[in-house]
Amino acid sequence: MSGMNWQDRRWDPFRDLQREMGRIFETLEPFQPWRLVRQFPAINLYDVGDHYVLSAQLPGMTAEDLDLSITGETLTMKGDRKRAEGVPDESFRRQERQFGRWMRSIALPDRIDGSQVTASFAHGILTIKLPKAESAKPRHISVTVAG
Template identity: 60%
Template sequence: MSGVLWQNRWDPLRELHREMGRFFGGLEGLPALRQLRPFPPINVYDAGESYVLTAQLPGVSAEEVELTITGETLTMRGERKRPEGVKDDSYRRQERLVGRWSRTITLPDRVDSAQVSASFSNGVLSVRIPKVEGAKPRHITVAGGA
């Protein structure tokens, strides 16, 4: 019987743990904490003659994306709109950001900005960024000695 009484007794540490969980759980809705991760998530890889950048843009159309390249810097801008007919106070959890966004990426080498091309399919932006001729690796033949 003493075991049952012990479990029902007030435990200040357990109460503190529960309240701290509630406190930190309530902070999820703050915009500053939601924006810790950069949007959109991207991958950049070397495809030999060019670099390829892919960005996940769910809820954004191709017309809402603006790309600018200056030297070795690529800037993406856009806006993800709030779904029609959904009021702010009706959300119980909101993890997808809405509103204007901008992301700037510094590219690893010099690129040919006149030849950059972009496509958009199934919520994924793909940007092909050709390298400048001088930035491409060049094979050098080593001559044998006499």
């Protein structure tokens, strides 16, 4: 007996489907580059109480290459990854880094106070502080004794 508790291991058809689809794509060589290419930056979004913090990896870009906007509960990031200057296309023997314009819209988990959003960029990492709107923050409700 392996000591595995079968009650803790429930069948999840979606997890199994995702695993099988991954195996199929791994066997199809023409699709390998398609699977690995990400046109937009990888992000982390986390809750720190009264605000959220979003960080995005943007190596090789500058703050001037970025455009951020917020509408309601959606943050939109746009950017332009520039090619290395002076390197003609025919010189490349391998080119894995993506270049060109990209856009990514992220649905935020709560209402944000758009007037208080700040962004900073250092060492290829964009950090956006997204304060929660007052209506999205938890409020304490006092209980009084009746009668």
